[in-house]
Amino acid sequence: MSLSDQVLAALLLYGLPVLFGVILICSVGIPFPVSLMLVAAGSFVQQGDMKLWQVIVVASVAAIAGDQVAYCLARWGGRRLIGRVSRSIGVEAQIKQAEALTRRWSGAGIFLSRWLVTALGPWVNVTSGIAGYPWRSFLLWDVLGEVLWVVLYVTLGYVFSDRVQAMAEILGNLAWVVAGLIVALILGWKLKGYVLQRPDNTL
């Protein structure tokens, strides 16, 4: 039996505690089929096996709590470690530059990585913590993004309640397509910069 079979069987048997636990450990970066579980929860709501408000509240609280744990660990553990390592190998300036960049873009990054590019979620938690992004702002974007994520996936599960696996697979692919598009845009932007630096050269 695959991991997703195990997780969904546990969700059917034990309900909300499984939903809470799996989402919590996923926020810290352990890969579990969490999108599939949320879509399945939406389907179970549609069939009357679970209650909508309970699923939304429990899933949102679990996701937000997990993100805070990851952020705090990175902020108070990772930051010190990075500081020590960067001083010893002399890349302090570059680290500062990366931190400034993260601080500037983190709001949008945190929000979008909660629901649109979920694969980047755990990574953004850690970088926000390490960069010392203000906790209040992190919490605000995190709450907005995670609640949107939960509502979106549970609703899709509710609407496509008879095709849970197919729906989750399509959503998973779509998340990678969006991530690919964003990376392609960033790389394309960089390339455009290189080409425009030399107006005498034509492509």
Add this chain to the structure above:
Amino acid sequence: MKNFGWRQWLIVLAFVLVVLFTGILAMRTVRRAAYWHNHKDEPIRPWMSIGYIAHSYRVPPYVLTEALGLPPKPDRRPIREIAREQNRSVDEVIAILENAIVHVRPPYPPPGPPPLRQNQGQTQGRSP
């Protein structure tokens, strides 16, 4: 282009690879979505419950409980648990369910009325 160093070429390569990867994935996603737009039956998996399978395949749940020799009442357990209880393999249970589903769909005649409930206090579950 002459002035492109190895760094710039590396970014070009990464760009091409990412665009290729994204394009292939996007095509696959569209194909899957189109397929599932026209198909409703999902392969039965060990996590699914009788209720979910009945819902997904649009058959009355009692047809499935009957095929497995279970009482006609809502059963939330995954079929993995049912297989364990009945000392069968999951594949065997899936085969029984698929067979039962085939036999309530055309060209076979529609299933008869649900069997009488043994326990009047319990509901039968959702009918199709």
